[in-house]
Amino acid sequence: MSIPAAAWGFVAPALAVIGVFFLLPVVAGLGLSLTDFDIYALADFANLRFVGIENYVRLLQAPLFWQALGNTLYFVVVGVPLSIAVSLGAALLLHSRLARFKPFFRTALFAPVVATIVAVAVIWRYLFHTRYGMVNHALGAIGVDPVDWLGDPHWAMPTIILLAVWKNFGYNMVIFMAGLQAIPGELYEAARIDGASWWRELVHITLPMLGPTLLMVGILTTAGYFQLFAEPYVMTQGGPLRSTVSVLYFMYEEGFKWWNFGAASAVALLLFGLVFAVTWLLLRLSGRGASA
Amino acid sequence: MTPRLATVFVNGSLIGLTAVTLFPLLWMLSVSFMPAGAASALPPPLFPETPTLANYRELFVHAGMVRWLMNSLLLAGAVTACSLAFNTMAGYAFAKLKFAGRERLFRMLIGALVIPGQVAMMPLFLLLKHLGLVNTYGGVIVPAMAGIFGVYLVRQYARTIPDELLEAARMDGAGEFRIFLTVVVPLLRPVLASLAVFTFLACWNDFMWPLIVLTDNELQTLPVALASLSREHVQDSELMMAGSVITVLPVLVLFLALQKYYIEGLLLGSVKG
Numbered sequence: 200m201s202i203p204a205a206a207w208g209f210v211a212p213a214l215a216v217i218g219v220f221f222l223l224p225v226v227a228g229l230g231l232s233l234t235d236f237d238i239y240a241l242a243d244f245a246n247l248r249f250v251g252i253e254n255y256v257r258l259l260q261a262p263l264f265w266q267a268l269g270n271t272l273y274f275v276v277v278g279v280p281l282s283i284a285v286s287l288g289a290a291l292l293l294h295s296r297l298a299r300f301k302p303f304f305r306t307a308l309f310a311p312v313v314a315t316i317v318a319v320a321v322i323w324r325y326l327f328h329t330r331y332g333m334v335n336h337a338l339g340a341i342g343v344d345p346v347d348w349l350g351d352p353h354w355a356m357p358t359i360i361l362l363a364v365w366k367n368f369g370y371n372m373v374i375f376m377a378g379l380q381a382i383p384g385e386l387y388e389a390a391r392i393d394g395a396s397w398w399r400e401l402v403h404i405t406l407p408m409l410g411p412t413l414l415m416v417g418i419l420t421t422a423g424y425f426q427l428f429a430e431p432y433v434m435t436q437g438g439p440l441r442s443t444v445s446v447l448y449f450m451y452e453e454g455f456k457w458w459n460f461g462a463a464s465a466v467a468l469l470l471f472g473l474v475f476a477v478t479w480l481l482l483r484l485s486g487r488g489a490s491a
Numbered sequence: 492m493t494p495r496l497a498t499v500f501v502n503g504s505l506i507g508l509t510a511v512t513l514f515p516l517l518w519m520l521s522v523s524f525m526p527a528g529a530a531s532a533l534p535p536p537l538f539p540e541t542p543t544l545a546n547y548r549e550l551f552v553h554a555g556m557v558r559w560l561m562n563s564l565l566l567a568g569a570v571t572a573c574s575l576a577f578n579t580m581a582g583y584a585f586a587k588l589k590f591a592g593r594e595r596l597f598r599m600l601i602g603a604l605v606i607p608g609q610v611a612m613m614p615l616f617l618l619l620k621h622l623g624l625v626n627t628y629g630g631v632i633v634p635a636m637a638g639i640f641g642v643y644l645v646r647q648y649a650r651t652i653p654d655e656l657l658e659a660a661r662m663d664g665a666g667e668f669r670i671f672l673t674v675v676v677p678l679l680r681p682v683l684a685s686l687a688v689f690t691f692l693a694c695w696n697d698f699m700w701p702l703i704v705l706t707d708n709e710l711q712t713l714p715v716a717l718a719s720l721s722r723e724h725v726q727d728s729e730l731m732m733a734g735s736v737i738t739v740l741p742v743l744v745l746f747l748a749l750q751k752y753y754i755e756g757l758l759l760g761s762v763k764g
Binding site: 202203205206207209210212213214216217219220222224227228231236241292293297298299304306309310311313314315317318319321322323324325326330331332336365369370373415419422425426428432433436447450451454455460463464467470475 | 511513616633637743746
């Protein structure tokens with residue numbers, strides 16, 4: 200058998216799976232978003248109608264969709280910088296020559312990343328319990344009144360953000376550590392000879408050298424945070440007062456609770472478009488920053 | 492800052508951060524051994540006064556935890572085995588076997604990486620329903636039998652295999668599949684270990700798709716079952732913590748045992764090549 204023939208044999212199974220169960224549905228999703236596919240069409244495809252961009256128009260007029268979008272943006276805009284800051288701080292601490300027991304600390308700080316999100320959300324719900332939770336107890340010790348974390352529309356999203364930061368910072372921490380190790384040591388030696396302070400080293404050497412890593416981490420984290428779903432599903436069921444309904448949660452309800460697959464597909468595509476636009480924006484802004 | 496003070500600061504911060512990171516997990520473990528109602532007390536108890544296995548007994552004997560545990564093991568195992576085979580073959584071919592249109596095809600796949608899974612979810616559900624796979628194990632396994640990220644990861648690593656090795660094997664008259672099995676797979680072992688841990692953990696922890704496609708209580712995975720249990724048992728903190736322990740412990744142990752591969756895979760996959 201020739202090499203090209205063998206090669207096609209090697210790639211065929213994976214391509215078939217990816218093509219049939221991913222790429223084909225993606226294209227179909229585009230088509231589905233232009234139909235009024237609902238529970239009647241689910242029973243009989245004859246009930247399907249082409250409606251053009253009606254789903255999109257209706258979504259953009261739906262206050263609930265805008266609320267879901269606003270909640271998700273809140274989660275992304277506060278959660279992503281906070282996550283990256285904690286990741287970077289932890290990576291700097293672990294990278295320091297002064298740090299002891301590095302393998303232990305690294306493993307411990309990474310543990311939440313592999314923990315199942317549903318289980319973690321269940322733990323968090325107990326931890327932030329208004330009456331019996333450890334968080335309110337600790338706050339009480341320093342004289343802060345109990346906060347109704349998951350029952351107050353103002354506090355539910357911040358609680359979910361804290362959970363996300365706690366759960367995810369280890370991932371980017373490991374990436375930052377690899378980035379820090381790649382910075383040539385001579386740069387720091389030169390700075391030390393010049394008597395540069397720790398802070399000046401951070402601002403003038405470490406952060407600029409980490410630039411590409413920061414950009415990549417920023418883009419991947421942003422894209423990931425737009426996918427918020429399990430946390431509100433388990434902790435708040437979108438409440439209170441729908442203050443934690445994310446776009447994906449909205450899509451799930453639209454699609455798999457009410458079986459409006461046309462509208463749900465439109466939600467999925469709008470979210471995709473938004474993530475794509477934000478990624479493009481980040482790339483552009485960083486490009487300008489680098490050339491300036 | 493004096494060096495001594497700096498050392499105290501760095502290590503003190505690390506200890507504090509680690510304490511905050513581990514506390515929820517440790518408290519979960521502790522509360523899971525408390526008798527029903529003991530955790531709803533003031534001040535919140537740190538340790539069980541009278542440790543008991545009653546919550547675990549309740550979950551395994553009455554709630555059907557054994558079944559969910561088996562479902563999770565079976566699904567994660569099947570997906571890992573299958574996708575490992577398909578992704579490895581494809582990744583190797585993309586890296587080392589020349590064929591017309593290879594680069595273009597690979598670039599297309601990489602381009603498709605940016606498309607989030609939910610765009611495909613509704614049509615995929617209809618497709619699987621048509622195939623009779625909704626509410627069966629196949630509904631989770633079949634769409635996950637190969638993945639772009641896995642192909643990419645294997646390709647990155649396989650590119651380091653020297654061509655001379657493959658040529659030498661061809662000179663000896665070995666067929667391509669034989670070369671793959673006897674020469675390539677042994678060389679790929681580290682990346683295969685990474686991919687296996689990655690896939691297993693991702694599949695075990697996955698929530699949204701199993702929630703959608705497995706509606707039978709009997710077929711559910713641990714995270715899905717835990718989520719619905721926690722909606723029923725809002726006040727039973729001790730029981731829920733035991734359920735969380737059972738869900739999290741297998742993946743934490745697996746990670747601790749194979750973290751070298753996990754971290755290496757993470758870095759290989761995130762450094763764009």
